[in-house]
Amino acid sequence: MTPSARILLIDDDAAGRTALRRALQRMNYEVEAHAAGAPALKSLGDGTGFDLVITDIKMPGMDGLELLRRVKEANPELPVILITAFGTIENAVEAISQGASDYLTKPLGLPEVRAKVAKTLESSHIRRENRRLKGENERLRKEAKGHLGLQALVGVSPAMEHLKQQLLQVAPTPSSVLVVGESGTGKELVARALHDESARASRQFLPINCAAIPHDILESELFGHERGAFTGAVGRKPGKFEVASGGTLLLDEVGEMPLGMQAKLLRVLEEKSFMRVGGVDTIKVDVRIVAATNANLEQLVAKGEFRADLYYRLKVITLTIPPLRERKEDIPVLIGHFLERLSREYQRPGLNLSRAAIAALEAGDWPGNIRELRNMLESLVVLSNGPDLGLGDLPPEYGGTPETPVPVVAAAPAGKEVSAATGTAAPTYEAGLPMAELEKRHILRTLAEQDNNRTRAARVLGIGRRTLQRKLEEYKEEGELVPPPAPD
Numbered sequence: 086m087t088p089s090a091r092i093l094l095i096d097d098d099a100a101g102r103t104a105l106r107r108a109l110q111r112m113n114y115e116v117e118a119h120a121a122g123a124p125a126l127k128s129l130g131d132g133t134g135f136d137l138v139i140t141d142i143k144m145p146g147m148d149g150l151e152l153l154r155r156v157k158e159a160n161p162e163l164p165v166i167l168i169t170a171f172g173t174i175e176n177a178v179e180a181i182s183q184g185a186s187d188y189l190t191k192p193l194g195l196p197e198v199r200a201k202v203a204k205t206l207e208s209s210h211i212r213r214e215n216r217r218l219k220g221e222n223e224r225l226r227k228e229a230k231g232h233l234g235l236q237a238l239v240g241v242s243p244a245m246e247h248l249k250q251q252l253l254q255v256a257p258t259p260s261s262v263l264v265v266g267e268s269g270t271g272k273e274l275v276a277r278a279l280h281d282e283s284a285r286a287s288r289q290f291l292p293i294n295c296a297a298i299p300h301d302i303l304e305s306e307l308f309g310h311e312r313g314a315f316t317g318a319v320g321r322k323p324g325k326f327e328v329a330s331g332g333t334l335l336l337d338e339v340g341e342m343p344l345g346m347q348a349k350l351l352r353v354l355e356e357k358s359f360m361r362v363g364g365v366d367t368i369k370v371d372v373r374i375v376a377a378t379n380a381n382l383e384q385l386v387a388k389g390e391f392r393a394d395l396y397y398r399l400k401v402i403t404l405t406i407p408p409l410r411e412r413k414e415d416i417p418v419l420i421g422h423f424l425e426r427l428s429r430e431y432q433r434p435g436l437n438l439s440r441a442a443i444a445a446l447e448a449g450d451w452p453g454n455i456r457e458l459r460n461m462l463e464s465l466v467v468l469s470n471g472p473d474l475g476l477g478d479l480p481p482e483y484g485g486t487p488e489t490p491v492p493v494v495a496a497a498p499a500g501k502e503v504s505a506a507t508g509t510a511a512p513t514y515e516a517g518l519p520m521a522e523l524e525k526r527h528i529l530r531t532l533a534e535q536d537n538n539r540t541r542a543a544r545v546l547g548i549g550r551r552t553l554q555r556k557l558e559e560y561k562e563e564g565e566l567v568p569p570p571a572p573d
Contacts, residue, residue, distance in 0.1 A: 090136040090206050094118040095125045095152065096168065097144045101193075105139070108195060109202070122147030126155055130537055130568030137206055139189075141168040142180070150180055157184045159568055160561070164209045166201060168193070216563070235282065237274050239422045240415035241524055244407040246548050248275070255402050256282035261354065263399045264377040266406030269456030272377040273335060275406060279375060280333040288332030291325050296341035303346055305362050308353075314363025326359060326370050333373045339399065340380035340391060351395045374399070409451040409458065416447045416458070421523040423459050427466045435472040442476045445484030525560055528553070529567075537571040 092114050096102040099120065106118045117135075119125040121144065129135065138156055142149035153165050164186040181188065186205045189198060235249050255262060256279050264272045273292055280290040298306055305314070309324030325334055336342070342350065353359045354374060358367050376399045385391035409416070420443060424436045451457055465478055479485030528546060532553075535542040543553040561567045 089113050091115045091117070091134060092202075093125055093128060093135045093138045095120075095122055095138070095140040095144070095149070097121060097141065101141075101191075105193065105198070108198060112199060112202070114202070121145075122149075122152040122155070125152065126159075129156065129159060135163065136209065137202065138163060138165045139168065139202075140165065143170070150183070153180055153183060153185055160565065162209070162212065164205045166205055235278055237278050237281075238271070239419050240412060241418060241527065241546060241548060242407075242412040242415045243548060244412045245415060246552050248404060248406065250552075251404055252279055253282060255279065255404070257284065258402075259373060260401040261374045261376070261399050262402045262404060263382075264375060264404050264406065266377075266379060267408045267454055268379045269454035270406040270408060271455050272379075272406060273337060275404060276333070276335045276375040276377060279404075280373075283333070283373070285332050285373060289329045290333045290335070291329040292335040292337055293325050294337045296338035300343045300346070303342070304349065307346075307350070308359050308361055309364075310362035311364045314361070318363065321361070324361065326353065326372055327368060329372045330370050331372070333375060336374065336376045338378060338380075339376040340378045340382055340385055344390070344392065347392045347395045351392065351398060354395075354398050409454045410449075413447050417443055418523055418527070419455065419458060420446065420462065423462045424466075425523075427463055431466055433466060433469075433472060436466065437473050439473070439475040442474060442479055445476055445479060449483060525556075525565070528556060529560070529565070532557075532568075537568045539570045 092109055094102060094106055094109070094116055096105065096118070097120050102118050102120065106116045109116045117128060119128070122140070123146070125138075125140075129138075138152075140149045140152050147155075149167050153167070156163055156165055161184070165184070167180050167185050167188040168191060169188050170191045178188075186208070187201050189201060235252065238245060238249055238252075240246075252275065262276075262279060264275050266272050266275075276292070277290055280286060293306060295303065305318075305322070305324065307324050307326055309322050309327055310318050312318055312320050336350075349359075353370070357371070358369050360367055382391055382396050382400075386393045386396050420438055424438065428434055428436045446458070453460075461480070461483060464480070465474055469478060476485060528542075531545050532539070532542045535545060539553055539557075540550055543550040546553065557567045
């Protein structure tokens with residue numbers, strides 16, 4: 086029978102420790118026992134998950150109260166039960182005010198142990214589940230509204246972390262922003278994240294593709310028109326600038342805008358007002374402009390195909406999105422993110438991609454960038470016959486060949502899967518987990534592999550130490566066990 090919970094037991098009395106360990110094991114708990122607090126803390130720091138700590142109060146060296154304090158510093162949500170002699174119950178009561186969940190009184194009785202351990206574990210599980218559901222509800226609420234902010238930008242590479250930091254700096258300002266990136270890199274996602282992280286988040290975010298709208302009606306789409314302004318204008322229609330007032334307007338593929346329209350756009354940016362087509366009234370507007378392009382606007386300026394004054398007005402701030410081939414360390418995380426979404430969309434629970442298939446996809450050039458990766462994975466899911474996808478399921482142009490079946494473990498006992506080829510720990514990418522959870526598991530696994538040395542872990546992850554520190558603080562607030570930093 087699978088153990089129902091993992092318990093860390095600390096008691097310097099060998100006989101009492103052995104008796105309690107055996108009793109807990111007979112109750113179907115997995116128990117790791119120590120005679121002192123220091124080795125117990127090391128076990129906690131190794132990243133091996135425990136559901137409960139039971140410790141004696143009176144111990145030489147580090148006593149139970151100090152151990153309680155250290156455990157709560159590392160993981161405030163990990164429950165602790167104290168063992169106390171009858172004469173020190175006041176210490177146990179004081180400890181409860183400092184975060185202990187309950188206490189057991191010596192001599193221990195099995196009914197009391199069974200009841201209090203079960204009650205503490207159940208209460209802890211309920212709290213964790215409530216936090217998880219609250220977080221999931223908030224994520225789904227934001228996703229339904231499209232207000233994901235930085236959560237929409239998937240990636241842990243240095244380039245993506247730099248982009249996220251830039252975005253957070255720029256978002257609160259009113260400055261115009263130029264988003265530059267190849268086709269398929271997610272320029273609209275970046276623009277939307279910029280809007281969601283700004284004070285305008287509660288107002289409209291409107292994208293308009295300048296390349297997709299015929300030039301002769303682009304002016305009407307942007308500024309609106311009055312009745313009778315042209316053939317077919319049977320009534321007044323507000324334009325995108327008017328509708329987006331107070332919010333953000335994304336001018337996608339701005340390099341495709343005709344020169345005559347560029348002059349009118351520049352006037353709006355400078356005067357913050359415009360007139361509808363066929364109108365005589367000046368309309369004031371408060372809208373943030375984000376322009377996006379996959380073209381080299383400087384070259385277009387040199388060729389006379391784009392106005393230099395408009396170019397400099399738009400590029401007050403420039404955010405550059407790296408192509409996928411320059412941040413291949415993000416491909417496994419993107420795969421996990423897309424499989425989780427496709428699993429819900431196509432009602433295919435438990436989708437997994439083998440390590441060999443992931444390695445083949447990491448080797449690709451991806452000229453279509455994230456859009457190409459997402460579309461390829463969607464095709465893979467639609468045409469698949471089961472949840473476990475391997476190298477043989479990939480199209481030939483993505484390295485697909487028949488492969489020897491490799492078991493993909495959705496959740497190994499210690500949170501790791503070992504590659505037969507290298508003998509090293511390799512992550513699995515389990516569908517059904519939010520992208521943030523995949524990222525968290527990857528970071529905590531790497532930290533444990535680097536013996537909790539945050540400088541080395543940041544180097545392996547390819548992110549700054551301050552970025553790693555910020556993420557670990559977030560995880561602690563969520564109730565994760567984050568071990569104290571090891572010396573550099």
